Amino acid sequence: MKNQEIARIFNELAEYLEMEGVAFKPYAYQKAALTLENLKDDVAAIYQQGGLKALKKIPGVGESMALKIEEYLKTGKIQYYEEFKQRLPIELNEIMAVEGLGPKKAKILYEHLGIRTLADLEAAAQAHQIAPLFGFGAKTEANILEAIEFVKRSKGRFLLGEILPLAEAVRDRLSRLPEVEQINIAGSVRRMKETIGDVDLLAISRAPDPVMDFFVSLPEVVRVWGQGHTKSSVRTKPGFDMDLRVIPAPSYGAALQYFTGSKEHNIALRKIAIDLGYKLSEYGLFKGSEIIAAVSEEAVYQALGLQWIPPELREDRGEIEAAAAGKLPKLIDYTDIRGDLHVHSNWNGGAHSIADIAAAARQLGYDYVGIADHTKFLRIERGLDEATLEKRNQEIDRLNQQLKDSGHDFTILKGCEANIMADGSIDITDESLAQQDFVIAGVHSQFKMTPEQMTERVITAMHNPHVDIIAHPTGRILKKRTEYEINLDQLIQAAQATGTVLEINAYPERLDLDDLNILKAKQAGVKLIINTDAHHIDQLRYMKYGIGQARRGWAEKPDIINAWPVAEMLKMLK
DNA sequence: GCTATGGATAGCCTAGCATCCCAATGCTA
Numbered sequence: 092m093k094n095q096e097i098a099r100i101f102n103e104l105a106e107y108l109e110m111e112g113v114a115f116k117p118y119a120y121q122k123a124a125l126t127l128e129n130l131k132d133d134v135a136a137i138y139q140q141g142g143l144k145a146l147k148k149i150p151g152v153g154e155s156m157a158l159k160i161e162e163y164l165k166t167g168k169i170q171y172y173e174e175f176k177q178r179l180p181i182e183l184n185e186i187m188a189v190e191g192l193g194p195k196k197a198k199i200l201y202e203h204l205g206i207r208t209l210a211d212l213e214a215a216a217q218a219h220q221i222a223p224l225f226g227f228g229a230k231t232e233a234n235i236l237e238a239i240e241f242v243k244r245s246k247g248r249f250l251l252g253e254i255l256p257l258a259e260a261v262r263d264r265l266s267r268l269p270e271v272e273q274i275n276i277a278g279s280v281r282r283m284k285e286t287i288g289d290v291d292l293l294a295i296s297r298a299p300d301p302v303m304d305f306f307v308s309l310p311e312v313v314r315v316w317g318q319g320h321t322k323s324s325v326r327t328k329p330g331f332d333m334d335l336r337v338i339p340a341p342s343y344g345a346a347l348q349y350f351t352g353s354k355e356h357n358i359a360l361r362k363i364a365i366d367l368g369y370k371l372s373e374y375g376l377f378k379g380s381e382i383i384a385a386v387s388e389e390a391v392y393q394a395l396g397l398q399w400i401p402p403e404l405r406e407d408r409g410e411i412e413a414a415a416a417g418k419l420p421k422l423i424d425y426t427d428i429r430g431d432l433h434v435h436s437n438w439n440g441g442a443h444s445i446a447d448i449a450a451a452a453r454q455l456g457y458d459y460v461g462i463a464d465h466t467k468f469l470r471i472e473r474g475l476d477e478a479t480l481e482k483r484n485q486e487i488d489r490l491n492q493q494l495k496d497s498g499h500d501f502t503i504l505k506g507c508e509a510n511i512m513a514d515g516s517i518d519i520t521d522e523s524l525a526q527q528d529f530v531i532a533g534v535h536s537q538f539k540m541t542p543e544q545m546t547e548r549v550i551t552a553m554h555n556p557h558v559d560i561i562a563h564p565t566g567r568i569l570k571k572r573t574e575y576e577i578n579l580d581q582l583i584q585a586a587q588a589t590g591t592v593l594e595i596n597a598y599p600e601r602l603d604l605d606d607l608n609i610l611k612a613k614q615a616g617v618k619l620i621i622n623t624d625a626h627h628i629d630q631l632r633y634m635k636y637g638i639g640q641a642r643r644g645w646a647e648k649p650d651i652i653n654a655w656p657v658a659e660m661l662k663m664l665k
Numbered sequence: 666g667c668t669a670t671g672g673a674t675a676g677c678c679t680a681g682c683a684t685c686c687c688a689a690t691g692c693t694a
Binding site for chain 2: 108113114115116117118119120122123150151152153154155156190191192193194195196225226227228230231234278291334349350352354357358359360361362364365370371372373374
């Protein structure tokens with residue numbers, strides 16, 4: 092799909108136009124880029140079927156942009172963009188990632204110092220060449236150096252799984268202070284986004300100063316960026332920043348809404364407010380100076396004619412229209428999951444015995460747990476061969492009998508995470524697969540195939556009558572490895588046709604399928620399962636990250652088979 | 666440059682903050 096490439100060019104064009112001081116065009120390009128990024132259909136296909144006219148039907152795309160898309164599809168280039176790039180050959184993605192630098196400053200830096208890359212920028216700042224420039228100063232130069240460090244260390248984003256536990260711990264400690272009346276996590280953490288820039292905490296307090304004192308002196312804090320009565324900002328040990336804002340109770344709802352975002356969602360809300368003759372800000376919904384709603388999020392949404400929208404949906408991907416029509420999905424809840432089918436035991440690479448895993452799963456309130464040990468191809472994880480699998484299954488039978496004898500209504504399910512070989516075959520025999528309650532199959536080798544080969548490979552595996560679930564379907568590792576090239580649309584079609592379930596792997600580095608692909612699968616009627624891929628019983632708690640992504644992908648209880656009673660779930664499997 | 670309204674033109678999300686320079690700009694959320 093060329094959608095992302097064109098979106099990237101449009102985003103860069105927006106930045107170039109911003110450099111030139113052009114009004115409104117940057118916004119137009121940004122908007123079109125955002126639409127393209129989230130477009131389900133391939134622009135190339137749209138153009139092929141309906142030509143320029145069809146392109147212009149894409150919201151935010153008019154005559155001029157349609158022509159540019161056509162040009163890109165035909166020649167692989169957009170002349171208008173190439174001219175900018177030649178005149179201002181700046182690595183925009185690198186330079187703009189530095190906090191404090193925007194298009195205007197990037198242009199000045201290039202024209203005066205020839206700065207094109209992050210390395211150029213660092214060298215110039217270290218040589219103190221930046222401070223003397225007009226509009227800059229010693230302070231800006233120092234900030235640039237610090238921001239570069241941050242970009243280099245983390246690319247500026249952290250995994251939800253790295254951040255959420257600490258954010259919740261800090262929230263809980265603050266909530267125990269007598270001065271704190273209420274406290275919430277806002278921002279992208281509240282939206283359960285897969286990666287996070289920083290943490291926003293919002294509190295109500297009549298005595299903010301002791302709260303702020305407590306906050307900046309938390310043991311996790313390594314640096315205080317600023318401390319005031321309404322806002323304090325710190326850097327934590329793991330490297331991300333945390334902001335605490337104290338809001339007056341009457342406008343808390345508006346503030347929580349505002350600071351939860353996303354930016355796109357908020358922009359869309361403000362437009363609705365304007366259409367109704369209102370003005371929406373972090374202080375409330377106003378008509379002139381009269382306050383319409385502010386105390387709760389529900390009140391703000393209601394005054395705009397909308398249902399309250401769950402944070403995970405707030406991305407301006409149609410949730411506002413759905414809320415206006417009273418047709419928001421009834422999202423899968425964090426308490427709906429009945430079991431986890433992807434847990435590794437110490438029969439292969441896992442840390443705990445099957446008995447320990449079962450005990451831990453029971454403690455989480457599950458009805459069942461599925462042991463999905465690796466199969467023999469994965470030597471590094473001590474994958475099991477057919478004979479060892481059989482022995483392991485005997486142990487599971489024995490443990491199930493024990494559970495039954497002691498009156499527990501809990502089942503351990505026999506399974507494996509088998510390997511999909513390059514030709515689409517499975518690395519253990521069909522006889523052995525047939526003995527399992529369920530079979531997860533995944534790609535764990537030879538990631539670099541052409542998209543056609545990889546798609547064919549996985550679809551072949553789906554046609555195996557024993558393969559129930561495809562593990563981590565795109566193979567991505569966040570911040571480390573991009574997904575392998577695979578045609579997910581075809582994969583989803585094949586899953587639908589073969590009755591194969593696709594996994595939402597809740598492991599923080601994976602979160603695979605991601606939110607957008609979850610939505611695609613759901614719309615195609617494909618069933619999904621949320622699994623942790625736990626190798627340690629503590630990792631069973633990763634489930635909530637998977638549920639978060641499922642909610643972001645609009646998934647409801649009927650879409651997620653491990654939210655069903657165990658008998659129904661087993662019936663769904665092949 | 667796009668959209669909506671009406672057939673050529675108006676309007677595009679908002680507020681606060683840091684920095685640099687002492688009123689304005691750029692950036693961020």
